[in-house]
């Protein structure tokens with residue numbers, strides 16, 4: 567057991583965790599930042615073009631800059647530990663205890679959870695081979711690369727329909743396929759999106775195979791009503807079949823929604839448990855992007871500072 571009593575433990579080193587760390591240092595909050603690594607989800611991106619103030623940056627350089635920014639200001643206030651994952655977060659007298667997978671334990675008055683999420687992966691032959699070669703899990707990030715092309719969206723929820731609407735603005739055609747025979751998205755959204763002349767919907771479609779040579783050039787699915795295999799000629803595939811938040815270690819201590827996202831008050835980022843905040847992709851916030859993760863974490867930090875100094 568490390569005997570330091572931290573004022574704050576930040577879990578995660580993506581844009582949310584790093585933004586919170588930089589602010590914690592500036593506010594001289596005695597902080598421990600625990601992250602498996604500084605590689606955030608967009609580390610695999612060839613080019614991030616919407617990190618405000620930076621015209622374009624690779625995902626790998628983005629991660630390096632994040633770490634460098636935090637280390638430049640961490641000073642004596644923010645300790646950083648990498649290479650291990652948080653296993654459990656539990657309530658103790660006067661605060662919380664964090665236990666790591668390798669067994670180390672730390673105590674703190676407050677905690678900020680920024681451990682992000684992972685996209686639910688497409689289960690189809692070739693999906694792993696063509697990831698980032700025509701198959702993507704982020705339309706906001708990669709959509710504009712498919713200007714004028716025939717693309718496919720896989721999914722039936724609001725995210726899939728919002729992606730379809732966005733792509734329909736500049737792609738030649740957008741086909742949206744759904745496993746079941748009803749879409750989970752709001753009926754109004756479904757109606758509006760499907761009324762666009764370049765959008766087609768296919769239901770009861772079981773994903774079978776992503777086809778291509780160097781890049782995607784087709785997609786094979788089975789029509790569950792006829793058992794017939796069909797091919798779609800598409801050059802881009804956008805998978806929107808859900809997110810899974812990295813919050814298992816906090817399951818018993820904060821309220822989460824069915825996909826594990828921590829339910830927060832959007833004014834302050836406070837969770838259902840006094841003393842625990844959350845920001846970024848692991849929250850139930852409606853939109854998830856790098857800038858949002860960083861901004862929400864800063865909001866949380868302001869609130870944590872007030873809590874530590876006024877309560």
Ligand SMILES: Cc1cc2nc3c(=O)[nH]c(=O)nc-3n(C[C@H](O)[C@H](O)[C@H](O)COP(=O)(O)OP(=O)(O)OC[C@H]3O[C@@H](n4cnc5c(N)ncnc54)[C@H](O)[C@@H]3O)c2cc1C
Pocket residue numbers: 577578579580581582583600601602603604605606607608610611613614615616617650651652653680681682683685703704706707812815845846847848854855856857859
């Ligand atoms: C392929 C792809 C491309 C994207 N491109 C863009 C883009 O161009 N622009 C944009 O704005 N957004 C983009 N996004 C979305 C963006 O990456 C996320 O919104 C952002 O990374 C969320 O940041 P975060 O800090 O909340 O979480 P994450 O980036 O997910 O970071 C979570 C951090 O927590 C750590 N961690 C996880 N579990 C534990 C644990 N148990 N213990 C300790 N540490 C843990 C991880 O190591 C990681 O450092 C993209 C997403 C993907 C998947």
